[in-house]
Amino acid sequence: MRRLPPPRNDSGSADYTTPAVLAAGTLAVGLFFVTTHLALGSGLFREQRAMACAGILLSCTLLGSGVLLTARWAFAKWGLYIWQIPALAVSVLAMGWTAPDIAAYVFPRVEERFARELGDSGRCLHRSPYRLEESQTTFSGRDHRRMTITPLQDGVPPLRLDNALHGGLAHLEPADPASRQILDTYGC
Template identity: 35%
Template sequence: MAGILAVPSVAIDSQLFHDHRPVAFAVISVSALAMALAGYGISRLVFSRYGVKWSYIGMVTAVIVAVVVGVPQVSAYVFPDQMRRYDRELGGAGRCLGDTPYASRDAFPSTSQVTYDDSRGDRMVVTPLDPAVPAITLSHAKRGGVHHLTPADDQTRKVLMSHGC
């Protein structure tokens, strides 16, 4: 039962609805049906063997609540937005761009500006506020994307290589 409520959260965070709508509906339908049948089968086995007791109902309720509360956080971690991916892969503390003008998180408002290329939809441009430092353009910058951020041009590739990325 809890899985039925968890599947839409994963589908939304993974951008499955936006990128592959028919596949998303099929995955959600099949997953919900499989989880409902599994829940019915397990509960029928347990209740027919041991009877219906308040302790069993309490345990099942606790499991359902734990799954419903936990799945959105797990889904957001597995399918992060562009800024979280940039922070994890390149610009965060301890990463290759962490101590540069391209650093992310706390340093972003004071060191650089991030924009998104609307013509491509998957490009992220990090422009340092220091005009002497070139901007970098990264591909695969989609919300919920699973591909690593990669350089979109030669200038970005050179900047990343010079910082050991």
């Protein structure tokens, strides 16, 4: 595609600072969407709002600075082209569009964590009465971090799991000896 003439500074030499600043600022906006969704998905924004805001601003600043230096160097070496504008716009749109999915993958809801760790195909509870589709799930305990899975079949004891927090990173663990025995029975 067509090469654009380089911007000039007051002395008339090529100065790529302005397009590099625009590229860095635009990509920082895209990163803002991703980091904000990560902070929301992890629960950090709910629990430590100041730390979440600081992390968002720090990551946007660091990435923006890195892109600024890299873009200024790349523009000086290879020049400005018209295709770089839509490529930058598509990159930011993709970051904003996929931000919720990235956050949901990194910090999944507790039902998704249960499926990944214990309930999906190939996992120990997949063909058991403790599958979420065949049971009732309730939450209790401090900050609702205990998940109780009560099978709909009569006579099957409930399974209690700790660390059942939306966006949590710690693995689900049995909350009592009876739950540990249930997991051992199914080879978990």
